[in-house]
Amino acid sequence: xIKTPYLLFLGDAPDALAAKVAQGIKDWRPDNxxxxxxxxxxxxxLGLPDMTLAEAxxxxxxxxxxxxxxxxxVISRAWKEVLVAALEAGFDLAxxxxxxxxxxxxxxxAAEKHGRTLHDVRVPAVxxxxxxxxxxxxxxxxxxGTDCSVGKMYTGLALDRAMKAAGLKSTFRPTGQTGILIxxxxxxxxxxxxxxxxxxxxxxxxxNDADHWDIIEGQGSLFHVSFSGVTLALIHGGQPDALILSHxxxxxxxxxxxxxxxxTLEALRDMALPxxxxxxxxxxxxxxxxxxxxxxxxxxxxxxAEVEARMGLPTVDPFRQxxxxxxxxxxxx
Amino acid sequence: xIKTPYLLFLGDAPDALAAKVAQGIKDWRPDNxxxxxxxxxxxxxLGLPDMTLAEAxxxxxxxxxxxxxxxxxVISRAWKEVLVAALEAGFDLAxxxxxxxxxxxxxxxAAEKHGRTLHDVRVPAVxxxxxxxxxxxxxxxxxxGTDCSVGKMYTGLALDRAMKAAGLKSTFRPTGQTGILIxxxxxxxxxxxxxxxxxxxxxxxxxNDADHWDIIEGQGSLFHVSFSGVTLALIHGGQPDALILSHxxxxxxxxxxxxxxxxTLEALRDMALPxxxxxxxxxxxxxxxxxxxxxxxxxxxxxxAEVEARMGLPTVDPFRQxxxxxxxxxxxx
Numbered sequence: 001x002i003k004t005p006y007l008l009f010l011g012d013a014p015d016a017l018a019a020k021v022a023q024g025i026k027d028w029r030p031d032n033x034x035x036x037x038x039x040x041x042x043x044x045x046l047g048l049p050d051m052t053l054a055e056a057x058x059x060x061x062x063x064x065x066x067x068x069x070x071x072x073x074v075i076s077r078a079w080k081e082v083l084v085a086a087l088e089a090g091f092d093l094a095x096x097x098x099x100x101x102x103x104x105x106x107x108x109x110a111a112e113k114h115g116r117t118l119h120d121v122r123v124p125a126v127x128x129x130x131x132x133x134x135x136x137x138x139x140x141x142x143x144x145g146t147d148c149s150v151g152k153m154y155t156g157l158a159l160d161r162a163m164k165a166a167g168l169k170s171t172f173r174p175t176g177q178t179g180i181l182i183x184x185x186x187x188x189x190x191x192x193x194x195x196x197x198x199x200x201x202x203x204x205x206x207x208n209d210a211d212h213w214d215i216i217e218g219q220g221s222l223f224h225v226s227f228s229g230v231t232l233a234l235i236h237g238g239q240p241d242a243l244i245l246s247h248x249x250x251x252x253x254x255x256x257x258x259x260x261x262x263x264t265l266e267a268l269r270d271m272a273l274p275x276x277x278x279x280x281x282x283x284x285x286x287x288x289x290x291x292x293x294x295x296x297x298x299x300x301x302x303x304x305a306e307v308e309a310r311m312g313l314p315t316v317d318p319f320r321q322x323x324x325x326x327x328x329x330x331x332x333x
Numbered sequence: 334x335i336k337t338p339y340l341l342f343l344g345d346a347p348d349a350l351a352a353k354v355a356q357g358i359k360d361w362r363p364d365n366x367x368x369x370x371x372x373x374x375x376x377x378x379l380g381l382p383d384m385t386l387a388e389a390x391x392x393x394x395x396x397x398x399x400x401x402x403x404x405x406x407v408i409s410r411a412w413k414e415v416l417v418a419a420l421e422a423g424f425d426l427a428x429x430x431x432x433x434x435x436x437x438x439x440x441x442x443a444a445e446k447h448g449r450t451l452h453d454v455r456v457p458a459v460x461x462x463x464x465x466x467x468x469x470x471x472x473x474x475x476x477x478g479t480d481c482s483v484g485k486m487y488t489g490l491a492l493d494r495a496m497k498a499a500g501l502k503s504t505f506r507p508t509g510q511t512g513i514l515i516x517x518x519x520x521x522x523x524x525x526x527x528x529x530x531x532x533x534x535x536x537x538x539x540x541n542d543a544d545h546w547d548i549i550e551g552q553g554s555l556f557h558v559s560f561s562g563v564t565l566a567l568i569h570g571g572q573p574d575a576l577i578l579s580h581x582x583x584x585x586x587x588x589x590x591x592x593x594x595x596x597t598l599e600a601l602r603d604m605a606l607p608x609x610x611x612x613x614x615x616x617x618x619x620x621x622x623x624x625x626x627x628x629x630x631x632x633x634x635x636x637x638a639e640v641e642a643r644m645g646l647p648t649v650d651p652f653r654q655x656x657x658x659x660x661x662x663x664x665x666x
Contacts, residue, residue: 194530
């Protein structure tokens, strides 16, 4: 568990996209972000107060989160100076970079000297159990996609926000690095050893109040041959009561797999639901979440209406329309 | 890749079952086993020549394989003396034990001193790629089970033997520790990090002659919630041309999951085939392998005939009947 609130380190981000992790924190957990730290040449701006390390500490920040991708997989010397100074100033560090903080001897030494913690959220921090499949109390919903990167995390965060706004009990349960940095906890499922994947998901979503919803962040796709095993571990470890189908309608082929076409939403439903019912015979598909970012407003509305009529399920783009109709479908279960 | 042939270390095995890894090597790769090494009190006997370390080296043995389970997860002092002496005598060591050879400082020191290799086959020895899903040449067959431990490895080894006897080209591709020790190579799939599972299976089963069969060892079950993700990675990474359904008909519930019933063979077929066709649209279910060890001869024959009539697929117990009918079905594809 990463201590909040954060100071968001944007480094020398060449554009806004490079700082998308920081943007996610600011969008979804604004209370976690007291300010931003930008270096000379930084082209990203979250609209948060620019703070020095000392100012951010005075404002209560506990952790400096690296909210920016680095180029070439190297933590540069310029970054290092800031990161070491942050440890000296009393910050923990949190990072989702491929190259780990713990592999940098100068950061390890500074962290030890000042009694601070380095969080590499790509690496499992827990010895997860093997899944036991025992039915747990509380309710769970999982987004499953026709492909990777179709908006499953966004859908989950939007569901969580809409549920809380409706006075329902919910917890967003991250299963990837960005989600972990946004909320401060979760499991880096794609880095878990095969035998323990489903057990990690059980660990993440324990017994809860009967009217509480765990919103489990989806990963991969049953139809994406590189990562489908991760998806099935989520379905069986999460034992969801409800599935949301997620889709991006303009994509020409499966992400990274030029020879593979995306399945239809019908094919996704017909594949995912029987698998989910192995772990939870009561599971239902309750709605559809579509990422229409690449469509004009009218085209998007037309598409959503067509899918809703065809599939007989509430169909929304949570970014354009919010997730309220999906929440209503979940609450009606 | 583990150097062959082996001297099989049976230690102080309390019974024959404890030495089942050694038994598997002797049964399936007799040419790999020059002899057995038994300590005082050993109750297992493979019927191989008992050899000293020096005798086995003189007979050409390159690796001492720990073919026995140890009690309590500790490599005892009595074992250690033999293992160190083996390294001194010029053997590599290979083990599938939970507690690793590489974590024993005395073994590491002896291996370094004598220039020998310690093979812990539970631990991946390769950095596997992420799967790319590209169609590979050659043919592949995978056994998928209604449950874990229903005879998928045995089925694969029997297929390999029957194919070779029929003059067909085949390679058994192990995906678990016992199979790796039997053949000297393979991938410990349950220990691979989630993102790389399917890529490890692609790595294991590369392009091959058009008429060559890779016989991929199955793991887990799509219906076993603890390990189903591993199974799906095998299906999608292996892109099999043919599936064999494997079943054990007397089991009361899924292994280790008392609340879960085994699926029917029809349910397994209907779940596995559409998933397999994501990676290989031409995939077919070609036969059924049943472990009837718990049934009397007549009962088994009756059961096999009933399943064959019901499913319309060749149905055999490869242990009782051999795998020839399954090979014929594969060869007819």
